[in-house]
Structures are given as structure tokens and as C-alpha cells.
Amino acid sequence: MAAALDRLRGRLKGSIPPLITPFRNGEVDYDAYARLVALQMEHGSHGIAVNGTTSEPATLTVEERNRLVDVALGVTGKRMPVVAATGSQSLAETRKLTEHAAKAGADALLIVTPYYTRPPQRGLIEYYLELAKISDLPWMVYHIPGRTAVGVTLDTLKELKAKSPTFVGMKHAVNDLGFVSECLAAFGEDFKIFVGLEELSFPMMAVGACGLMNAVGNLCPGVLREMCEAVWKSDLAGARALHQKLFEINQAVFFDTNPIPVKYMMKRLGLLSANEHRLPMVPATPELEKRLDSVLKRAGLLEADKAA
Numbered sequence: 392m393a394a395a396l397d398r399l400r401g402r403l404k405g406s407i408p409p410l411i412t413p414f415r416n417g418e419v420d421y422d423a424y425a426r427l428v429a430l431q432m433e434h435g436s437h438g439i440a441v442n443g444t445t446s447e448p449a450t451l452t453v454e455e456r457n458r459l460v461d462v463a464l465g466v467t468g469k470r471m472p473v474v475a476a477t478g479s480q481s482l483a484e485t486r487k488l489t490e491h492a493a494k495a496g497a498d499a500l501l502i503v504t505p506y507y508t509r510p511p512q513r514g515l516i517e518y519y520l521e522l523a524k525i526s527d528l529p530w531m532v533y534h535i536p537g538r539t540a541v542g543v544t545l546d547t548l549k550e551l552k553a554k555s556p557t558f559v560g561m562k563h564a565v566n567d568l569g570f571v572s573e574c575l576a577a578f579g580e581d582f583k584i585f586v587g588l589e590e591l592s593f594p595m596m597a598v599g600a601c602g603l604m605n606a607v608g609n610l611c612p613g614v615l616r617e618m619c620e621a622v623w624k625s626d627l628a629g630a631r632a633l634h635q636k637l638f639e640i641n642q643a644v645f646f647d648t649n650p651i652p653v654k655y656m657m658k659r660l661g662l663l664s665a666n667e668h669r670l671p672m673v674p675a676t677p678e679l680e681k682r683l684d685s686v687l688k689r690a691g692l693l694e695a696d697k698a699a
Contacts, residue, residue, distance in 0.1 A: 405437025406615035408608025409445040414667040428466040434612035438472035450669035478503030493526035500530040506539035523555040535564035589641035593634035
């Protein structure tokens with residue numbers, strides 16, 4: 392088990408974009424999803440994350456989330472890591488999603504802190520340790536208190552690390568570089584920390600994060616891959632330049648609730664036929680569309696799309 396875990400852990404790094412979920416007439420468009428997975432492979436992303444926040448998982452059924460995992464694994468064919476986000480607001484639903492991802496052949500699990508209930512830290516510990524019994528896959532905490540209304544403490548992570556040998560890290564979607572440094576000091580460089588906020592992509596990697604799980608990877612997968620690889624080569628000036636190149640697009644991702652801006656920009660770039668959502672999520676307003684068009688034009692992406 393230890394050797395297999397080490398191999399899987401070694402593959403978890405770099406740009407692993409959380410893919411959007413394409414809809415057509417209210418239904419999940421699995422063919423379009425397969426094309427998006429293939430696009431990430433073509434651009435050299437280091438992996439993909441399925442059913443992350445950017446995929447609007449709260450609007451999907453368990454069956455739909457499981458099928459997206461199956462589609463991703465079918466397209467990648469183990470040629471790139473697939474991280475399955477299996478968290479939900481209930482233990483029962485998270486268990487079903489986790490069991491399916493493990494049986495289907497996912498490479499790792501990303502489990503968000505259960506939202507809405509606002510459990511105490513001791514509840515989080517028992518919750519995660521119960522889920523860790525399901526499989527031998529490496530798993531990570533998805534730390535995004537802005538969405539879930541609950542955060543994790545360093546002491547909680549320490550207890551999880553001590554009691555679960557398959558706990559390998561977290562996706563950190565919090566504007567808190569200090570906590571990243573505290574975690575790396577406590578657990579060492581082998582502890583996997585993925586950046587979950589676009590604005591902190593380069594800064595967090597510079598202090599030791601192993602990679603990115605950023606929504607903007609749906610738009611600019613090649614640039615994110617290049618930035619990760621520049622950091623690995625200690626080319627911090629080059630990585631910083633790439634980060635600045637994405638600065639305004641990184642901001643644009645959060646002009647409205649993610650993934651509303653991302654889906655519109657993907658449509659404008661020809662990556663989606665429609666920026667459709669499920670309620671309560673809704674498409675970009677005309678005013679937001681104009682604002683996002685300006686961002687894409689200044690980035691030179693609309694012109695490049697027309698030329699292609």
C-alpha cells in the first residue's frame with residue numbers, strides 16, 4: 392500500500408484545473424465534457440479535477456457527478472491524474488460519491504468540508520476519518536470557508552495526518568499565505584497544497600504549494616502549466632511574468648459567482664456552445680458580458696480566437 396500511495400502522491404502536482412460542467416437544454420452534455428477533458432490533455436495540464444466548485448456540483452445529482460467521473464477517466468485512460476471531488480453536505484451522499492470514484496479508478500479524492508451545517512472541528516475530524524476508511528486512495532481536504540462557512544485548523548489537520556496515512560494535503564481556497572507556511576512547517580514539503588484562489592497562484596507556489604486547481608485553467612490551461620513548470624525550474628521571474636499576464640483574467644473569474652464569468656468567456660472563445668447553468672445559478676448579465684469582453688480583448692484572446 393505504501394509504495395502505491397507514494398506513486399499516486401508523486402503524480403499529484405502542477406496545474407489540475409477544475410472543469411466546468413456543460414449543460415444543453417437543462418441536461419449535462421457529456422460529449423462536450425469529454426471534449427473539454429481532451430482539451431486539457433492537448434494543452435499539457437498535469438491533471439484534471441472533476442466535480443469541483445467550478446462544475447456547479449450542488450446542482451448535479453449523485454448519478455450525474457458519478458458519470459462525469461466515468462467520462463473523465465474514459466477520456467484520460469490513466470494518461471493524466473483525475474482528482475475526483477466527492478464532498479457534499481451529507482455523509483451519506485459523500486460516501487456514495489467517494490465509493491464510486493474509488494471503484495471507477497480515480498487517482499485521488501478531494502473532499503470539501505461539509506457545508507451549511509457548520510460542524511465543530513471534532514466533527515470534521517470524525518467525518519473525514521470515516522470517509523478515509525472507504526479506500527486506499529490519497530485524499531485531500533478542500534478548504535474553502537467562503538463557500539462552506541467552516542474552516543479547518545492546523546490542529547485538525549495534524550490529527551487527520553496522524554490518524555489517516557492516506558491523507559496527503561489540501562486545496563486551499565483562502566487568502567491566507569501564512570496558513571500555507573504553517574502547514575508546510577508542520578508537515579514538510581511532501582504535504583500537498585494546491586492553490587484554490589487565482590490571485591494567489593504564483594505567491595502560494597513560491598512559498599511551497601505543489602500546484603494549482605484554478606477555474607481559469609478552463610480558459611488558459613497552457614499558461615498555468617507553464618507557470619508551474621517555471622517554478623519547478625526555479626525560474627521565479629518567468630513564473631511571476633506569467634502570473635501577471637493572467638492578472639486581469641484571474642480577477643475576471645470573480646466578477647460574479649464562479650463559474651458564471653468562466654462559462655461566458657469559454658463561450659466567447661468557442662470552447663462552449665452555450666454558457667448554460669442550472670438554477671439558482673444564472674448566465675452573465677449583458678453588463679457583465681461587456682465587461683468580460685473587454686478583459687478578453689485586452690488579453691488578446693478574442694483576436695487569437697478569430698484568427699484560429
